[in-house]
Amino acid sequence: MKQNRSLNFVLGIYVLLIFAFVFAPIIFSMIFSFNSQRFPTIPLGEFSTEWYAKVLADPDVWEAALNSLIVSCSTALIATFLGFCTAYSDFRYNFRFKGPYLALILLPPTIPLIIMALAMLAWFSKIGMSGQLYSIIIAHSVLTAPFAMAVIRLRLNQMDPDLEAAAWNLGGSEWQTMRHVIVPFCKPAIFSSLFLTAAVSFDEFAVSWFVSGLNKTLPVIVLEIVQGNIDPQVNAIGTFVFLISMTLVVLAQLFFASRQMKSIKL
Amino acid sequence: MSKPLVVFDKVQKHFGSFVAVKELDFEIREGEFLAIMGPSGCGKTTTLRMLAGLEAPSIGEIRLNDRVMNDVAPHERDTPLVWQSLALFPFLTARENVEFGLKMRGVDKAERKERALKWLDKMGILEFENRHISTLSGGQKQRVALARSLVMEPQILLLDEPLSALDAHLVIRMQAVLTDLQRELGITFVYVTHSQSEAFAMADRVIIMGKGEIAQIGTPKDIYRAPANQFVAEFVGRNNILSGKVASVDGNTARITTASGDFTVPTNEVLLIEGHKASFVISADLVHITLEEPEAGNKAYCKLISEEFVGSMVTLFLEDAQGHEFKVQMQERELSKIDPHSGDEIWLSWDTQSAHVLNEG
Numbered sequence: 001m002k003q004n005r006s007l008n009f010v011l012g013i014y015v016l017l018i019f020a021f022v023f024a025p026i027i028f029s030m031i032f033s034f035n036s037q038r039f040p041t042i043p044l045g046e047f048s049t050e051w052y053a054k055v056l057a058d059p060d061v062w063e064a065a066l067n068s069l070i071v072s073c074s075t076a077l078i079a080t081f082l083g084f085c086t087a088y089s090d091f092r093y094n095f096r097f098k099g100p101y102l103a104l105i106l107l108p109p110t111i112p113l114i115i116m117a118l119a120m121l122a123w124f125s126k127i128g129m130s131g132q133l134y135s136i137i138i139a140h141s142v143l144t145a146p147f148a149m150a151v152i153r154l155r156l157n158q159m160d161p162d163l164e165a166a167a168w169n170l171g172g173s174e175w176q177t178m179r180h181v182i183v184p185f186c187k188p189a190i191f192s193s194l195f196l197t198a199a200v201s202f203d204e205f206a207v208s209w210f211v212s213g214l215n216k217t218l219p220v221i222v223l224e225i226v227q228g229n230i231d232p233q234v235n236a237i238g239t240f241v242f243l244i245s246m247t248l249v250v251l252a253q254l255f256f257a258s259r260q261m262k263s264i265k266l
Numbered sequence: 267m268s269k270p271l272v273v274f275d276k277v278q279k280h281f282g283s284f285v286a287v288k289e290l291d292f293e294i295r296e297g298e299f300l301a302i303m304g305p306s307g308c309g310k311t312t313t314l315r316m317l318a319g320l321e322a323p324s325i326g327e328i329r330l331n332d333r334v335m336n337d338v339a340p341h342e343r344d345t346p347l348v349w350q351s352l353a354l355f356p357f358l359t360a361r362e363n364v365e366f367g368l369k370m371r372g373v374d375k376a377e378r379k380e381r382a383l384k385w386l387d388k389m390g391i392l393e394f395e396n397r398h399i400s401t402l403s404g405g406q407k408q409r410v411a412l413a414r415s416l417v418m419e420p421q422i423l424l425l426d427e428p429l430s431a432l433d434a435h436l437v438i439r440m441q442a443v444l445t446d447l448q449r450e451l452g453i454t455f456v457y458v459t460h461s462q463s464e465a466f467a468m469a470d471r472v473i474i475m476g477k478g479e480i481a482q483i484g485t486p487k488d489i490y491r492a493p494a495n496q497f498v499a500e501f502v503g504r505n506n507i508l509s510g511k512v513a514s515v516d517g518n519t520a521r522i523t524t525a526s527g528d529f530t531v532p533t534n535e536v537l538l539i540e541g542h543k544a545s546f547v548i549s550a551d552l553v554h555i556t557l558e559e560p561e562a563g564n565k566a567y568c569k570l571i572s573e574e575f576v577g578s579m580v581t582l583f584l585e586d587a588q589g590h591e592f593k594v595q596m597q598e599r600e601l602s603k604i605d606p607h608s609g610d611e612i613w614l615s616w617d618t619q620s621a622h623v624l625n626e627g
Contacts (some may be wrong), residue, residue: 165320166353168340169419170367176341180369184357 013115024139033235038233046074056103057115061237064221067133068202071217075140076198082141083148083193088182090149091156092164116135116143117210125209131213139207144197151196151256156182192255271296271422271454272317277326279312286312288478290326295520296420299448299455299470303462305501309478310458314424318345319458330422341370346415347424350431352407354399354414360406361395362387366412371418385413389443405436409443416447422454429464441467462502466490491549494621497545499624504581506553506592507624509545512538519618522546525588529564531621538623545624550581550595552620555604556613567617568592570606582606582626584614 028040033052037045055061062150086105108116120139124130129138163185167177183190205219212220218241225231270293279287287309294300302310308503311471315321316328319340328335335343354363363384373381385596386392394402402410407504410429415423424443429437445468448455459465465472466486474481474489481501482494493499499507510524519530520538531546538544559565568584580601582594592614606612 039336044369082382122468160351162349162351162353163355165340166347166349166355167366167370169320169345171341171344172366173339173341173370176370180366181355185355201359236567 010087026179026238029235032232032238033059033112033217033239035232038232040235041231044183051232055236055240058233061218061221061233064218066218067136067212067215068217068219071136071140071208072135072198072201074137075144075201078137078141079144079197079201080148080152080190080193082145083150083197084152084186084190085157086145086149087153090153092157105149108143109146113206117207120207121210130211131215133212133215135211135213136208136215136217139211140201143204143207144200147200148193149192150198151252152186152189155186159185188255192252195248195252195255199245199252202248250255267439269296270294271331272456273329274313275327275329277313277316277323277328279309279321279376285478287316290480292473292480292483294454294456296421297452298470298526299445299457299468300330300471300473301457301459301465302475303465303501304475304481306460308475310460310475311426313475314347314426314456314458315587318347318424319343340557344418344420345422345424346418346420347426348411348415348428350427352428352431353412353413354407354545356399359396359398360391360402360410360584361409362418363399366414367418381417382413385417387414393588395544404432405440408432408436408440410445412443412560416451420453422456425455425457427459427461428457430459430461437464460572471510474501480494493547493624495625496545499545504550504593504595505547506550507547508590509543512540512542512544515540519624520544524590526566526586526590528605529621531623532619534623536623536625545595547623547624548616550593553592553594553614553616554608555594555596555601556615557604557606559613560615563615564618564621565613566592567611568614570610570612572606584612 002156031044032040034047034049035044035086036048036050090102095101117139120135124135124139129135161182162178167181168174172180203219206225208217209220209223216224218237222234222237224242225234225237272294272509274290274292277287277290278285281304290313292381297588301311304310312321316323317330317335319342321337323336328349330343330345355366358366361379361382364385365378368378368381383392386395389412391406391409391413394406394410399407399410429440431436432440444457448468450600457465457469469486471483472484472486472489476497482489482498482585484492484494489498490502490504493502493505496507499505508522508526508529510522513520513521513523513528515533515538520533522529522531522544529546531597559567566586568586571583572582574581575598578598580596580598582596582601584592584594586592594614604612
């Protein structure tokens with residue numbers, strides 16, 4: 001018992017250290033975003049919201065924020081729709097080359113982002129679609145659809161395979177069954193996927209930077225500001241982006257968790 | 267005899283090279299309680315799924331009310347199924363589950379609710395109307411599943427081992443619920459099970475299936491007392507099976523020589539030929555035991571191996587000198603008059619008319 005307690009203590013410290021390691025830079029960035037001094041040095045200056053005021057007054061940042069919002073919302077919808085369709089086709093049908101089909105679908109996240117971004121740029125300019133806001137949306141949808149599919153597939157695997165047949169048996173056509181059984185059953189996973197893909201898209205830099213042209217998203221404008229000079233505005237934007245992403249991820253997790261709870265009760 | 271509601275006309279079902287159903291040729295009568303029973307993998311569930319349209323026959327025809335059903339989609343049939351897994355919709359309440367089929371058929375909201383409530387009431391679970399499925403007990407879920415199918419007011423209800431997940435005492439209660447319902451509604455029930463006690467307790471007729479074929483169709487009593495063949499006799503279980511050669515045939519009786527001795531059996535219109543192989547069964551509850559050797563008739567001298575009590579009934583497991591196993595079933599109070607112990611040697615005997623000759627082997 002005693003041994004266990006000391007082990008727990010050590011493990012607790014270990015977990016704390018990991019969290020510190022992961023979040024320390026972000027926390028520093030947050031702290032400096034409220035620091036009156038231009039350079040991130042210790043000791044700190046006074047508390048100030050100067051940088052936030054500056055960010056809010058900058059029309060470029062507003063435009064980037066709007067772009068980011070449009071891109072992440074559209075990406076979430078498209079990626080989740082695609083993910084749902086692939087997950088359902090995997091659940092429902094058996095066909096030849098199903099293994100390679102699934103492997104191909106899950107491939108995009110394994111390609112290094114920079115390669116992916118370059119390839120996207122080359123391809124989009126070839127077909128005359130580069131430099132548009134929708135270019136980012138398409139690229140992000142490709143990038144995040146596998147996550148959507150993975151989340152929804154997990155949920156479908158928890159479904160009693162008789163459920164669909166039971167709906168047909170009670171007079172539901174295939175479309176009615178999709179609408180009244182499959183989608184409601186997957187609802188928590190669908191929400192989870194929407195938030196997760198939105199978060200990934202909101203954060204994503206490399207692909208956005210390559211294919212965006214003049215339509216900058218928030219991560220892209222951060223780089224632009226940093227390239228020019230040292231400006232604590234970056235910290236302010238960073239804090240904002242971090243909070244949005246964290247909120248989305250936490251929401252995704254909440255839906256994921258509620259789904260696990262439900263499946264235990266079933 | 268009432269007219270057939272469903273006809274299986276030389277139906278076969280293949281899955282690739284695997285033959286799930288070899289040949290089915292039978293009728294389901296209007297208003298009967300038909301049980302399809304067999305060991306797992308015998309094709310009984312496939313048969314039911316073909317009736318519900320979830321599988322299409324590979325060869326042959328299934329007709330419902332004289333209409334060929336082979337290519338009718340499941341949702342265009344009126345053959346609700348009660349699933350072994352129940353397959354209730356976990357994201358809906360009890361009432362919403364019952365309303366589901368009506369909703370699919372486009373019944374308006376007010377009528378849906380009224381009919382669902384009527385059936386929940388009939389099944390005695392009205393108070394759970396707004397409860398989610400996950401919060402209901404096994405027996406309550408079972409009743410929701412039944413209500414969900416019956417609210418469609420079908421001519422025929424299909425049941426796929428619906429009681430297999432319930433506790434023993436609930437099974438007996440649900441059996442009574444099912445038989446009462448069937449009698450009251452007068453609709454046809456087709457009940458698939460591997461449980462002999464469920465099938466025999468509820469069904470008007472039983473189909474015994476083995477390896478994708480029908481082994482016997484008959485009333486529970488027919489099947490129990492007069493199994494058609496060795497497969498049925500073994501499946502029914504509470505039988506003593508003896509195999510040997512026909513020694514002589516004399517009018518309505520025959521003499522069969524087995525390793526355990528010579529026995530007289532009624533021929534029961536089975537063609538027995540001297541010198542050919544023959545088997546017969548005696549139900550375990552038709553065998554008597556005595557300490558002294560019976561004067562004449564069919565008898566076997568056995569050693570008691572073990573006893574099994576189920577309530578007031580006892581099953582004795584015995585073995586003769588050749589190692590052939592015998593089973594005897596009797597009331598406990600009858601047994602206590604003789605009170606044998608394991609290892610004791612006792613005499614078994616039975617009336618000639620109790621024996622039943624099997625059709626094959």
